[in-house]
Amino acid sequence: MATDLHETIFTAKQERHKNLFLNYRNLNNFPVELLKDEGLQFLERLYMKRNSLTTLPDNLAQKLPNLIELYLHSNNIVIIPEAIGNLAKLQSLDLSDNALQLLCPEIGRLRSLRHLRLSNNQLKCLPPEIGDLQDLETLDVSMNQLVSLPDRLYRCLSLQYLTADHNHLSHIPRQLCQLHRLNQLSMATNRLVFLPLDLGRSRELQFVFVDNNVELKGLPSYLYNKVIGCNGCGVSSQVLDSDLGEALGEALSEALAGLPGEVKVVGLETDGVVPLEELAMRTLHRTYHHHPTELNLVPPIILPKSLLDLLQFPLGHCHRCSQPMFTIVYPKLFPLRNTALAGVHRRTTVSFVAYCCSSHCLRTFDLQG
Structure with a gap:
C-alpha cells in the first residue's frame, strides 16, 4: 500500500497532475511525499476522503499553493491549523464527517472560498470571521451542536445555500434576511x-x-408563496380530530411566543396611535438611511448600542406596506388548515402570521392579495 501511494504521488509530481485522488488509503498522517522539496506546485484538487487523518500540516499552503478544492470528508480531523488561512486560491473545502470541535478564526482569510461543508462534526459555535467570506455560496453546518449562528454571517453577500439542520438553534438571526442572494435555507x-x-x-x-x-x-406570511417544509412543527400529529379545535386555539395563542425582546407591544386592530418610541425609531431610521451624515451631529445623537443595531437591522418590515418596524407589531393569524397548503403539511398545525405596522395595515392585509 505504501509503495502504491509513493508511486501515485511520484507520478503526479512528474506529470504535473492537477488532480490527485488519495481516497480510501487508510492514511493516519498527511503523506510526507506531498510536502517534500517544492511539493506539488501544479496541484489544484486534492481528494482524501475516508482516511484517518487527525490534522493538517502547517506548511500545506506553502507546498500546495494552487489548491482550489480540498476534500477531507470522513476522516478524524479534530483541529484545523491556523495556517489554513494561507490557501489563498481555495474555493471549495469539505470537512464533513470529522471530529471538529472548533473552527479557527483564520478560516475567514479564505477570501476565494465559495463552498464550505462542515456537516456532522462537533461544532458548538462558528467564528464571527466566517462573515468575511464574501464569495461564499454554500455553507453546510448540519448535524453539529450549534446553539446560534454568527450575526456577521449577513456579510456573506454571495451566500445562496445555507443548511443548518440537526443542531440546537433557538433562533435565526434577523440579519440573515439581508442575504438577498439566499435561495435555500434549511433549519430542520x-x-x-x-x-x-x-x-x-x-x-x-x-x-x-x-x-x-x-x-x-x-410562519411569516412572506413564506406563503414559497416552497416550505414545516412538517412536525406546532401541535403534535397525535391530536385527535375532536381535540383539534382546542389545540388549534392554543397554537394560535402561542404563535407569537418567543418574539424578539425588542417587541415591547403587540398591537390590536382597535389601536389608533403607534407608540411614541416606535415613531421616533422610524424617523431616525429614515434619517439614517436617506441622510446618514445627519446623524453625525454636534452634539451627536446618543443611543444605546441595542437601539443603534436596531436602526441598522429593523425588527422587520410591514407585510402590507413595507414600513420598517422596531418595537411594536400588529399580528394577523392565518391558520394553516384554512390555507391552500393544508393538504401538503398534514403533520403540523401552525399558522401563517402577517406582521403589520399599524391597525390600518392589519385590517387591509390579505394573505393571497
Whole structure:
C-alpha cells in the first residue's frame, strides 16, 4: 500500500497532475511525499476522503499553493491549523464527517472560498470571521451542536445555500434576511420558537425548510408563496380530530411566543396611535438611511448600542406596506388548515402570521392579495 501511494504521488509530481485522488488509503498522517522539496506546485484538487487523518500540516499552503478544492470528508480531523488561512486560491473545502470541535478564526482569510461543508462534526459555535467570506455560496453546518449562528454571517453577500439542520438553534438571526442572494435555507430539526419577521421578503429566497421544530407555531406570511417544509412543527400529529379545535386555539395563542425582546407591544386592530418610541425609531431610521451624515451631529445623537443595531437591522418590515418596524407589531393569524397548503403539511398545525405596522395595515392585509 505504501509503495502504491509513493508511486501515485511520484507520478503526479512528474506529470504535473492537477488532480490527485488519495481516497480510501487508510492514511493516519498527511503523506510526507506531498510536502517534500517544492511539493506539488501544479496541484489544484486534492481528494482524501475516508482516511484517518487527525490534522493538517502547517506548511500545506506553502507546498500546495494552487489548491482550489480540498476534500477531507470522513476522516478524524479534530483541529484545523491556523495556517489554513494561507490557501489563498481555495474555493471549495469539505470537512464533513470529522471530529471538529472548533473552527479557527483564520478560516475567514479564505477570501476565494465559495463552498464550505462542515456537516456532522462537533461544532458548538462558528467564528464571527466566517462573515468575511464574501464569495461564499454554500455553507453546510448540519448535524453539529450549534446553539446560534454568527450575526456577521449577513456579510456573506454571495451566500445562496445555507443548511443548518440537526443542531440546537433557538433562533435565526434577523440579519440573515439581508442575504438577498439566499435561495435555500434549511433549519430542520432544531429548537426554533419563531422565525425572523422578514424571512421570505427577498424574492430570491424560494426554499425554506423548518421541519421538526416542535415549538414553532408561526410562519411569516412572506413564506406563503414559497416552497416550505414545516412538517412536525406546532401541535403534535397525535391530536385527535375532536381535540383539534382546542389545540388549534392554543397554537394560535402561542404563535407569537418567543418574539424578539425588542417587541415591547403587540398591537390590536382597535389601536389608533403607534407608540411614541416606535415613531421616533422610524424617523431616525429614515434619517439614517436617506441622510446618514445627519446623524453625525454636534452634539451627536446618543443611543444605546441595542437601539443603534436596531436602526441598522429593523425588527422587520410591514407585510402590507413595507414600513420598517422596531418595537411594536400588529399580528394577523392565518391558520394553516384554512390555507391552500393544508393538504401538503398534514403533520403540523401552525399558522401563517402577517406582521403589520399599524391597525390600518392589519385590517387591509390579505394573505393571497
